[in-house]
Amino acid sequence: YLALAKGSLVEGNALIIPIAHTGSFISASDAARTELLRYKTALNKCFNDQQMQTVYFERHVTRGAGPQSVHANVQVVPIKSTVTCKEVLTEFQKAADARHFAFQEVDPATWASSIPEGHNYFYVETSDGKGLLFHSHPAQAMPDIRPSFGREILASLMKMPHRFDWNNCLTDTRTETADTRRFAENFQAYDFN
Secondary structure (H helix, E strand, C coil): CEEECCCCCCCCCEEECCCCCCCCCCCCCHHHHHHHHHHHHHHHHHHHCCCEEEEEEEEECEECCEECCCCCCEEEEEEECCCCHHHHHHHHHHHHHHCCCCCEEECCCCHHHHCCCCCEEEEEEECCCEEEEEEECCCCCCCCCCCCHHHHHHHHHCCCHHHCCHHHHCCCHHHHHHHHHHHHHHHHHHCCC
16 A cells, blocks of 8 residues: 655655565465565556656565564655756665665666565666665675665655655644645545546
């Protein structure tokens, strides 16, 4: 399903979440992965029609006996088209370099099949069909990829570093309700449900 993120980075910041509990989309059912792709296609069209690019990212980390990412979710962040998809991916590469790990370029259609089961990963994709992936075995030390990693990169790129922590972006119920209605109205023509 699709839900707006609490403490949105920008208007339209959403989450794609499988209904069935799973720790990551690579371990999700075929039906859940198909729904994820359908949402990405619809969101790309919706935001493109608003002159925006779309960035998607997912972080999955296992520690000990189970996943640290309790329930799979893919963050959806629309960005103004004044920031190119290439600039987004370049910023993620720079952040990885600064944290001493490397992303590999991957095809969004096949990246999930390249990760061995149980591996930790961070994946980012842009609406122009490009993706970056880092993955490691759970026994290896995970680099500094905090839960806020993707949000920090995008907040910095959009010159809103004060918004990297979602707690700084919480709004009252009235504002959340208005944002949800506005998003639903904008997305209605693209919704496949």
